[in-house]
Amino acid sequence: MKKLARAALVLITLALMGWSASAQTTHAYPDRPITIVVAYPAGGDTDVLARIFAEKLSARLGKPVVVDNRAGASGVIGSTFVAKAAPDGHTLLLAPNTFSIAQLVLKTGTGGGYDVLNGFTPIIKAGTTSLFLVTGSGTGAKSFNDLMATAAARQIGYASPGNGSPMHILGEMVNKATGARFEHVPYKGVAPAVNDVVGGHVAMTYITLGSVAPYLSSGKLVNLAVADPQRSPLAPQVPTFQELGYKDVVVTAWYGLFGPKGMPTEVVKLLNEQLNEILKMPDVVARMATLGTVPVGGAPQTLGQTNAADHERFGRIIKDLGIRAD
Secondary structure, X not given: OHHHHXXXXXXXXXXXXXXXXXXHHHHHOOOOOEEEEEOOOOOOHHHHHHHHHHHHHHHHHOOOEEEEEOOOXXXXXXXXXXXXXXXXXXXXXXXXXXXXXHHHHOOOOOOOOOOOOOOEEEEEEEEEXXXXXXXXXXXXXXXXXXXXXXXXXXXXXXXXXXXXXXXXXXXXXXXXXXXXXXXXXXXXXXXXXXXXHHOOOOOEEEEEHHHHHHHXXXXXXXXXXXXOOOOOOOOXXXXXXXXXXXXXXXXXXXXXXXXXXXXXXXXXXXXXXXXXXXXXXXHHXXXXXXXOEEEOOOOHHHHHHHXXXXXXXXXXXXXXXXXXXX
16 A cells, blocks of 8 residues: 555656646746747738737736847748747747748749648637728729720739739739739839828739728728628728629738647737737737727637648649749
């Protein structure tokens, strides 16, 4: 009996030691500042969203959370940096859905590389943002059918933030579905593309709502269609492409928080729980709405499933349409 008692005592002690070590690991995180990498320049939607999350996470976790902009190669440089970081939860990546498709359109070897499906730890799907077709008021178009009539009479172009961007992919999907030949006019970023549509140099663009909201309010731009499965709650008056008769024209953009592969489960759980709470805060919801973004949240696997589905679907679309980046 004494031997059994001693054995039981040893097992209990080992179990408690294991629990204590696990608890200490969770309690110790974070033990230094957390960095959220944004693989794009400062000032864009992803950057603004990262700074909202950084502010809230810092207050809740009691450690500084800083945003590090590592732009280049359609996000590949920043994403690769995070993929190679220590998987301790102190280096994270906030990425738009370009993350899933960038390497599908870039030339081999551009800016490094990362394993889209297996090289990261999904943490949370932060939000979704709709892609809209907007036109300058100078075209006179009040509906998508008006724009199609204009295109039948003369060649018109669409601006995008660059070759291989989700907006470029959407533009070519619309061309294929409608039979129109809206000419692609690529720019280096959202701002110059929008400016030239507002200025009347290009007829239209595919864009997120936050990038054009002031121009829509002033009447300088007109919102004609959205590429979501359902109408956006942020612009419920705008019809979907599906409603217009083009059932395959669906491109919903999203933002996700990832970490390097192999992050501790308890750290992922902590970050996921904190961000789910942050995404419910009224001020965060309001600030995200100014970017045209709707909070999502949920379990880490929701982001993993979305990423995998987009990578597979857009891989087929990109190959079919022959889309390449610069």
